[in-house]
Amino acid sequence: DPGENPHVGDLTGEDIAKHNSRESCWVIVHGKAYDVTEFLPEHPGGPKIILKYAGKDATEEYEPIHPPDTLDKFLPKDKHLGPVNMDTVQQEIKEESPEEKERQERIKKMPKLEVCYNLMDFETVARHVMKKPAWAYYSSGADDEITMRENHSAFHKIWFRPKVLVDVKNVDISTTMLATKVDIPFYVTATALGKLGHPEGEVVLTRAAHKHNVVQMIPTLASCSFDEIVDARQGDQVQWLQLYVNKDREITKKIVQHAEARGVRGLYITVDAPQLGRREKDMRTKFDDSGSNVQSTSGDNVDRSQGAARAISSFIDPSLSWKDIPWFRSITKMPIFLKGVQRVEDVLKAIECGVDGVVLSNHGGRQLDTARSGIEVLAEVMPILRERGLQDKIEILIDGGVRRATDIIKALCLGAKGVGIGRPFLFAMSAYGQPGVDRAMQLLKDEMAMNMRLIGAAKIEDLTPDMVDISSARSHFVTQPEDTLAKRAYDALITPNDMLK
Numbered sequence: 001d002p003g004e005n006p007h008v009g010d011l012t013g014e015d016i017a018k019h020n021s022r023e024s025c026w027v028i029v030h031g032k033a034y035d036v037t038e039f040l041p042e043h044p045g046g047p048k049i050i051l052k053y054a055g056k057d058a059t060e061e062y063e064p065i066h067p068p069d070t071l072d073k074f075l076p077k078d079k080h081l082g083p084v085n086m087d088t089v090q091q092e093i094k095e096e097s098p099e100e101k102e103r104q105e106r107i108k109k110m111p112k113l114e115v116c117y118n119l120m121d122f123e124t125v126a127r128h129v130m131k132k133p134a135w136a137y138y139s140s141g142a143d144d145e146i147t148m149r150e151n152h153s154a155f156h157k158i159w160f161r162p163k164v165l166v167d168v169k170n171v172d173i174s175t176t177m178l179a180t181k182v183d184i185p186f187y188v189t190a191t192a193l194g195k196l197g198h199p200e201g202e203v204v205l206t207r208a209a210h211k212h213n214v215v216q217m218i219p220t221l222a223s224c225s226f227d228e229i230v231d232a233r234q235g236d237q238v239q240w241l242q243l244y245v246n247k248d249r250e251i252t253k254k255i256v257q258h259a260e261a262r263g264v265r266g267l268y269i270t271v272d273a274p275q276l277g278r279r280e281k282d283m284r285t286k287f288d289d290s291g292s293n294v295q296s297t298s299g300d301n302v303d304r305s306q307g308a309a310r311a312i313s314s315f316i317d318p319s320l321s322w323k324d325i326p327w328f329r330s331i332t333k334m335p336i337f338l339k340g341v342q343r344v345e346d347v348l349k350a351i352e353c354g355v356d357g358v359v360l361s362n363h364g365g366r367q368l369d370t371a372r373s374g375i376e377v378l379a380e381v382m383p384i385l386r387e388r389g390l391q392d393k394i395e396i397l398i399d400g401g402v403r404r405a406t407d408i409i410k411a412l413c414l415g416a417k418g419v420g421i422g423r424p425f426l427f428a429m430s431a432y433g434q435p436g437v438d439r440a441m442q443l444l445k446d447e448m449a450m451n452m453r454l455i456g457a458a459k460i461e462d463l464t465p466d467m468v469d470i471s472s473a474r475s476h477f478v479t480q481p482e483d484t485l486a487k488r489a490y491d492a493l494i495t496p497n498d499m500l501k
């Protein structure tokens, strides 16, 4: 009688363990059994990582990479074998590796949250406490990571021309982005696989975005399901959707129309990733985990060694082009932005196509290496739009390397409506959970108010192009002239005699 024994009829661990081969492969996920034998060759991450858990409980490995509704969506119902009595499943006693022991020690000694005074502090702590694959995935850029570093250093080539004696007693740092009133001109940009850094994943960012009244851009490749992230929204909180366009347009149409039905307020089509870049730190950690080195698999012609990103993105359509824009117009009423535009010619094309906005971005340096930073492209775009009277025809956002409120202010002075921020919030979340993200956002708000005062601006509209000097913005290699005379004076080894030489 099920009343007495709730597990009557359940499968047992023994039943599952018998199906532990390529010929017959059953796995357990969240207490339910699945026959994935026929799915093995289709798995984007390759068959090997599944075979590592054949006949066993795969939940821990499955969780960070797959939204919870993945099996319901992609595995035929007849392969869903039903509940498993987990008391009968022999849980693997995972011997803690020496590396994991060391990491746990570092977590015990990590700095208190109050010691984080800026966004880079979170990155420093995260590097020490995150699991290697998670750190590698979040921190990696493409190829030599030159663009990833340039994104941040580009802001240091732009200098302020502050105004003085402006009444800045009351400073208002709020603004509107895509007709949404926000407390401060940044949004949480789309970054994939949130559960690599935190067991709750993207919903942590949803809660922090609500608390600080900023917009969250929901990633296509989120660990949480889309509906989980939308369900975590509170009150009239605004979310946008970042879209990787699927080769199967029907799937894309369903995703977009479902998002609109769920009240998402903007569609951001990612256009800089027809194929995901080579993030070598991410790739290297895949080799460390023997199960996921899925190179040698029969009949598997896709190179799966490119880390999690490349594996889970094989659905992206590289044929996407300008001719597809009208189709997007036909399937949704949401405003449409192109995310990843990197030259003024494409901004002009976007205006011609009637697109509502663009994000000037190189994907955080994770795509084409030695592409220019978003802020440098912005410095190229805005003067030309103004020249042609087009600056109000399209909303311009930028992202990449934003780590200080001064970076946000420089972007706004040049004409952006706001900026997207990615890694800092991931690192804050991974190291300290939601309190970390809250603090990161609050630090930016405090910096923003202070720096607006120091530049002589009481509100966002007061930020104008004449407040920045961009004469060095296009130099990718700024040498400092060697001031040998001064150097001589400061070189303790030089004696007065030498001066007589």
Ligand SMILES: Cc1cc2c(cc1C)[n+](S(=O)(=O)[O-])c1c(=O)[nH]c(=O)nc-1n2C[C@H](O)[C@H](O)[C@H](O)COP(=O)(O)O
Pocket (backbone or CB within 6 Å): 137, 138, 139, 151, 189, 190, 191, 192, 219, 220, 221, 242, 270, 276, 309, 339, 361, 362, 363, 364, 365, 366, 399, 400, 401, 402, 420, 421, 422, 423, 424
């Ligand atoms: C850090 C990071 C960025 C990703 C990201 C994942 C991570 C871990 N992923 S990715 O795996 O495919 O590359 C996405 C993504 O899903 N879609 C997207 O449009 N941009 C993606 N981006 C780019 C992101 O939206 C911003 O362009 C970038 O993060 C801005 O730079 P910062 O990280 O320096 O703020």
